[in-house]
Amino acid sequence: MTSTSLEHSRRLKVLSLIVCSLLVYGCSTGDMEFSISDQALSVNATQAQPVESQNQETEEDTEENDQPVVVIPENLEQETVQPIPEEKANKADAELDCAQQSPPNVSYWPYRSPSGESQNLLMVDARLGAHFDFDRFVLEFDPNPSGNVLGPPDSYSIQWVSQPPIQFGSGQPIEVEGTEYLEILLHAYAYSRSSVPAEYAGPTDVQARGTLNVIEAVFGGEVEGKMVWAIGVNNRAGFRVLEIPDPPRLVIDICTSPSG
Numbered sequence: 001m002t003s004t005s006l007e008h009s010r011r012l013k014v015l016s017l018i019v020c021s022l023l024v025y026g027c028s029t030g031d032m033e034f035s036i037s038d039q040a041l042s043v044n045a046t047q048a049q050p051v052e053s054q055n056q057e058t059e060e061d062t063e064e065n066d067q068p069v070v071v072i073p074e075n076l077e078q079e080t081v082q083p084i085p086e087e088k089a090n091k092a093d094a095e096l097d098c099a100q101q102s103p104p105n106v107s108y109w110p111y112r113s114p115s116g117e118s119q120n121l122l123m124v125d126a127r128l129g130a131h132f133d134f135d136r137f138v139l140e141f142d143p144n145p146s147g148n149v150l151g152p153p154d155s156y157s158i159q160w161v162s163q164p165p166i167q168f169g170s171g172q173p174i175e176v177e178g179t180e181y182l183e184i185l186l187h188a189y190a191y192s193r194s195s196v197p198a199e200y201a202g203p204t205d206v207q208a209r210g211t212l213n214v215i216e217a218v219f220g221g222e223v224e225g226k227m228v229w230a231i232g233v234n235n236r237a238g239f240r241v242l243e244i245p246d247p248p249r250l251v252i253d254i255c256t257s258p259s260g
Helices: 002-027 038-066
Strands: 105-107 123-130 134-141 156-161 180-187 214-223 226-233 239-244 249-255
Touching: 105 239, 123 214, 134 214, 156 239, 180 249, 226 249
Parallel strands: none
Antiparallel strands: 105 156, 123 134, 134 249, 156 180, 180 226, 214 226, 239 249
């Protein structure tokens, strides 16, 4: 019986070893090939990438939100950027040349004078006069109380235009007689900005006897320290601009006969 039991036990051990070997071999992946399904890839990509993607978007959004929002008005005035020119584009007080039509006379316009607000003076009078070979238009201003301004407003644009200039405020053409027009734009006041109230009380429609080319000059209003005048004439001709300091006057001489 003892030998039979030993033989039976030996057989059971051998059988157990065979079964374990088969199980280990069946669970082995040594020679098997694997491929990742498209669905698994898409799921993994969806799970792995959003963190980076969301972080990038958040950083971009943060950078955009950190930037100040700048709204530029459609009709931004040029004088918000105020360079100081070394000298005027066209010097005043030149000789009057009636042989040719004058080009636009521009000094600092549309920017203010380098002297700033102190150069914006209150207009007190406007007049026309006849001379031998030119008609003269004069704008006179109240001197600056501080005494540091030696002449009239020196930021202006004076040029010929084919249509009546536009009024400041209403936006309508200035009603002025003539076939050609000299437009005068300048930094000046029609009412004071000081503690003492004052308003321009001079003529706004100026005519004179004896002028041969100029018909009339009409005031077109003032807005925020800018004013406009229109001079109606029979013919375009040469002109000059004079700046006279005492009292402050801006003088425009217009030739009586056309150039050419």
